[in-house]
Amino acid sequence: MVRQPKVGAAQSSPTLPTPAQGVRWTTPIVETPGIVVLASWIYRLVRLLVLLPFRFPVMVASTTAVVACWWYLSWPGLAALAGGLSVASLVWWRTWPHSYRYCVSWRLLAWWRHLVVYRRHWQPVLVISGLAESYQERRYLPRIRRVTCNARADYVRVSLVAGTAPSDFEHRVVELAHGFAAPSCRVTVNGPRAITLEFPRHDTLAEPLDALPIPEAPDLSALSVGKREDGTPWKLRLHGTHVLIVGVTGAGKGSVLWSAIRSMLPAIADGTAQVWGIDPKRMELAYGRDLFARYADTGESAVELLEHAVAQMQERAERYAGKQRSHTPTTADPFVVVVLDEVAFLTAYHPDRDVRKRSENAIATLTSQGRSVGFCVLAALQDPRKEVMNLRNLFPDKIALRLDEASQVDMALGEGARERGAEAHLIDPTLPGVAYVRLETSPSPVRVRAAFVSDDDITAMAGRYGTASSATEEGA
Ligand SMILES: Nc1ncnc2c1ncn2[C@@H]1O[C@H](COP(=O)(O)OP(=O)(O)OP(=O)(O)O)[C@@H](O)[C@H]1O
Ligand SMILES: [Mg+2]
Known part of the structure; x- marks a missing residue:
């Protein structure tokens, strides 16, 4: 139990300075002027609006396009356009499933996973696993550059903070995999200060593999x-x-x-x-x-x-x-x-x-x-x-x-x-x-x-x- 010194009681330690008898010490409260708070919020809002098209170009472009269509065509026109686009994408999906998956399905999935999984949990997972220093200093947090998906896994491209190395991530793959609820995590080095984290979405090795076909000309080194x-x-x-x-x-x-x-x-x-x-x-x-x-x-x-x-x-x-x-x-x-x-x-x-x-x-x-x-x-x-x-x-x-x-x-x-x-x-x-x-x-x-x-x-x-x-x- 921590004992609080009684107000008005004299301190007995000869080495520590003691507050004067009867004086109550409190932390001084300095109130920020309302105008400063308002200015800071306006600055943040403007910065967000300016940076938004650079951070989420596809989202901003599509939202702008929808609003523009609604403005020029009103509701019935917008509904007709949405119907037309849905039919076109259905035809695309049925005719060229590969390109559709590559251009639409995986991109939508990547956008969703970026937002809901990686962006949301990035800072806490990195801080708790020891890859970033504190919750306060965003400058020292490695940044997610891009998330891409395919049928098997998510690939998170990351810019490292100066002074860290890819091996720091390689030594934390278990924590990263658990942090993002993936069966495993693999680190690939892309270049100076750039790595890609690979998170499989399901276990691709769960199904047994039958004996492989016998090759015509075996390569004894592979x-x-x-x-x-x-x-x-x-x-x-x-x-x-x-x-x-x-x-x-x-x-x-x-x-x-x-x-x-x-x-x-x-x-x-x-x-x-x-x-x-x-x-x-x-x-x-x-x-x-x-x-x-x-x-x-x-x-x-x-x-x-x-x-x-x-x-x-x-x-x-x-x-x-x-x-x-x-x-x-x-x-x-x-x-x-x-x-x-x-x-x-x-x-x-x-x-x-x-x-x-x-x-x-x-x-x-x-x-x-x-x-x-x-x-x-x-x-x-x-x-x-x-x-x-x-x-x-x-x-x-x-x-x-x-x-x-x-x-x-x-x-x-x-x-x-x-x-x-x-x-x-x-x-x-x-x-x-x-x-x-x-x-x-x-x-x-x-x-x-x-x-x-x-x-x-x-x-x-x-x-x-x-x-x-x-x-x-x-x-x-
Ligand atoms: N690659 C595989 N895919 C699916 N099932 C497998 C595979 N390898 C082994 N099994 C299954 O596991 C069983 C045990 O495998 P295996 O005899 O190869 O194990 P082992 O490591 O050689 O064991 P031991 O040391 O006792 O000889 C096999 O009978 C088979 O049913
Ligand atoms: Mg054996």
Whole structure:
């Protein structure tokens, strides 16, 4: 409880100046003269009227046009004009739906969303999320330049305040998404002091995606494996990198593995690519066993397969030394993808210490030296902690499917991924195959969904592209 000093009571502190006894201190009230208030209101009104055509040109032009029509044609004329315009826009909509949507529907929607969602909540959301300083200083508030819409999302173009950077927004994407009631938020840099915030209006990845068509000529550095949140294809690079897929059980690791294998099929068929499979659980890859040039499903056989890959890789590196610095897939020197499901079985859970050590050494050698000679490791893992998989930093590309804990997001995708919006621990369990990835072009993670390759698809793939020449490691 705050104790108020009694009026007239002497203050006992010798250091503080005390008001004279019996004097009541009040804040002086200075009244603004009425003429100043009136002048200030008139100034604001004039400024608003002058700026209105610049801020809302379409609205001002259409209102002026309506008033002018009413002035010249009176009510019946105005009604006839409105009827004519409605019929014309109906004809436009039926005849050229695309251009109508682009010119009318999305613009009207953008105008509405600008007014009702972004303009209305802009200042409070930015202040509370820490992107603007105070409610008073509008000068230091980033400004909305433009809002545009398409069928999927709203795009809010923003001018930054001097002294702030796009990364300030990238670190607040979660707050921004919640602030504007969007499923997510993505930041794109347009230029100096200009960014665009992308707010999807609904989850475009809610519907599962069927297995994608098999390409005629696969691009091993951009294999189509699913869809990105913005509706564009999700392309996965395998040639020249190694990929680690992390996700809890049932998160959909299998769909990423199989979608990648599916888009490589013509290269497997013509011998310029080979897939070597290791499936300790015997549940994931066994279905399409005929597609693998080599296959192993026990600890010992898996180590042999890995060591065989290392030997081939080193033989190739020896041949290339001093002659070529990169690999081009040919039938003589095919691109080799070692697919490893549940890699922790080999590196952490196998009871034989020798198997654990040898597999770790082989994976480390392949991931650190195989990239430029045409060897890639595509591994799946449930638990990304260091105790389970201390080689995860040797995988340049990582995919985070649904995870158990928030702390695992940065382990899977790298420092700062969670801050930039990769909420892999919040992925809905009813959406298997949904993941976050980091693309080369941007540090901001992108939400994607892998296509689902069903057992029937795998059987059909194995039937059409499977080779009788595939070898099984001893002990498998
Ligand atoms: N991309 C996807 N789209 C729709 N459904 C999917 C997708 N991926 C997986 N599923 C569904 O989720 C189930 C589990 O997927 P999957 O076996 O690939 O998970 P996992 O991560 O490999 O799990 P585990 O670690 O237990 O092997 C599948 O049987 C399938 O029904
Ligand atoms: Mg699996």
